Amino acid sequence: MGQGHFHHQRLENPIMYAIVDCDNCYVSCERVFRPDLNGQPVVVLSNNDGCVVARSNEAKALGIKAGMPYYQLRQHFSEQQVVVFSSNYELYGELTARVMKLVSDNAPAVYRYSIDEAFCDLRGMQLWDLRQWGLDLRAKILKYTGMPVSIGIAPTKTLAKMASHYAKKFPGYRHCCIIDTGDKRHKALQHYPIDEVWGIGRQYTERLQTIGIQTAWDFCQMPRQRVRSMFNVVAERTWCELRGEDCISIEELVAKQSICTSRSFPHNLTDYVDLRTSVCHFAARSAEKLRKQHSVCASVSVFVDTNRFRTDLPQYGGSDTEHLLTPDNASQVILAAATQCLQRLFRKGFAYKRAGVILSDITGADTVQTNLFDYDSTLYQRRHRLDQAIDRINRLNGSETVVIAAQQYATKPSADDKTIQQGKFRDSIRHDLRSPAYTTRWCDILSSN
């Protein structure tokens, strides 16, 4: 790694990128089926109704910040008539998939960067009026899905992100902004606060502001070496991108290198078996995701944490990793490894608030290097067929129709511990204000009465 790693592209180079970004994504998803909420302040909460993760423009105008805990705002919300939803990932996943399909149909190469954003490589479109292309795409997406998007177009992904901010913020752009000349880039950088730059977070902003850097333009004027020595090569790449050099390649973002399933618990867990039940559940979900992308993994990690906000309680947290001799994706194998990790990790006397399972060292399932001493092909194939059957049943009948026993096991099913007794882990997550799954469940389909 070093300077040789960068691909240098000048601003006048015809390569352009677009970022297509859903406006206030989760809120907009809710509004597709509740048009009466247009113009109203609306927020969407995280799992367990913990904190605010999405806000409508009206909610932002009221000063509601992302990440604020809900229990502190509840009173406020009812006074200000803010409409509140629990998160409904079934709905958001399905609606954003429709948006992404339209983007893919209208751009030469598309990389989905997150649930609500996609980068397009517009190579080969240099003769197009790209601003008009963006305006047309936005109109098409709005018409067919009901989702408002903003589009930023520029010679690097970092500049495209900046353009999309302008596209959202100033109505004059009509949700599509293009930075295609040195002059536009110059102006855009000078009016752009440093903390809004893609890749510059809270810590970096603080350090930059203490040396007088306020705008993206100021940052660009720093000597390259200064950026490098103050931060790292990642920040240096951001610096290059703002100056118009294309150096964050789409290819290096494509393959998933780790798969994680983690949750906070609505109540603290103190008992080993309860924690193990949850960890086994996360392991099974992770293994399912792994199989879905036709991969295997060679490392299984588990992490646990107490509630960092409860300064009155003793704190403990950590992670442990189990390496597999032969890369695998069988639920049985992943669960066994995760259980081993947890056994080493668990300390009695702590109240656990969060845990998770991370699968890494991921490779394609068809390229498995089998270990001579550990490989039993009959056993391997049997597990594989079992998992296939379970995955199919869960796909057709709803997730967690069939689970491995360890995912539900509890030593002391007591009357006040509904979460384990009810079986499905899903039910142990609080989501009192969830909207219907309009597009994925027959019983929730919208009807006129």
Place this chain on the structure above:
DNA sequence: TCTGGGGTCCTAGGACCC
């Protein structure tokens, strides 16, 4: 009572080897 979840990458420092 109540504070998200799923990812990425880099760096520093220790262990170990020759």
Place this chain on the structure above:
DNA sequence: TCTGGGGTCCTAGGACCC
């Protein structure tokens, strides 16, 4: 008295993103 140095691998921790 005087106690190498460079390379590699691994892990924990910390930054960033949405």
